[in-house]
Amino acid sequence: MSDYGIIIKNNSGEVQIDSVYKNYALNQSGSQAMVGVAEYVNFTDVSTPPIFATKANASYYHCHPHFEISGSDYTRALILSEGAYTLYWKLFTSGQVLSLPSYGLVIRNSSNEIVFSSADTWLKIKGVYSRLVAYGATSDVTVVDADNNYFILTDHSWDLRSIEYPPYWDYYYRARGIKYINSTTIRIGTFIWQEGTVGGEITDSAWFNDCVLIEIGV
């Protein structure tokens, strides 16, 4: 803990702001029509490590397994989707992302970097839910507000396998994703995001039952 500066706690005694570590703030947000495969969501490049959070959709699963980078910049986010729908997303980065306010509060660390600015919209953790979700299984998670909050599902798991339909084999790419069930329930489950035909049997997988759903408000 720093021996100088400021520490702000909430009414549970939990630290919200200190003079050492950077808070995370909304950098940009948007929506995009997804067609139901692997698609990139483009955002304005950011140079600091971002968080990409999405709203859950009631009809289709989706997940976010990958950031594209160019040099040291993060340029877009890959989304795997089960079907066609509109994806709502928010991107968060550290430090001050808006112009310096003409009033309010700005806190800097010992390196003179901004760790908090009252002009920004701060990422708020509403819940962190750890689950074991095996391939093909589902887990319903009770959340604070599935209508308005955004979510991150980690770690990414995927599976590839084929089934014989002579004379061909149909292959299915699956991943673990999230789906909206009701205003307080998010389902974690397995979905197909790509399928096709191949000449023979394919079996491959990197599936890990442990996963964490992070609920984010702003």
Added chain:
Amino acid sequence: MSDYGLKVFDSGGNVTLDLTDNITRLRYSNVVSGGASSSTTLSDIDGKSTCQFGIALENNKTPHGVTRSGTTISWTARAGYTTRPSSNTLVLVFLYD
């Protein structure tokens, strides 16, 4: 009104930070190489809540698994059996209390 804490309003008078909010602070970030598993000790997270995870930085590859045990954050390379090898991964650790 409480006699402690901080309440922040925007120029429209809307509350953007309240006394009950948990806002998060970035404690640690690192880009780790595909195939390499390792860990780091963050002694100051003792007794604090964190969330930690990894995001792949290469397409069609598999990100590391990121876990916490005590004050140790570990990242473990993961891959498919034959395809989608281990990816360079952005490891993030956030404090939220």
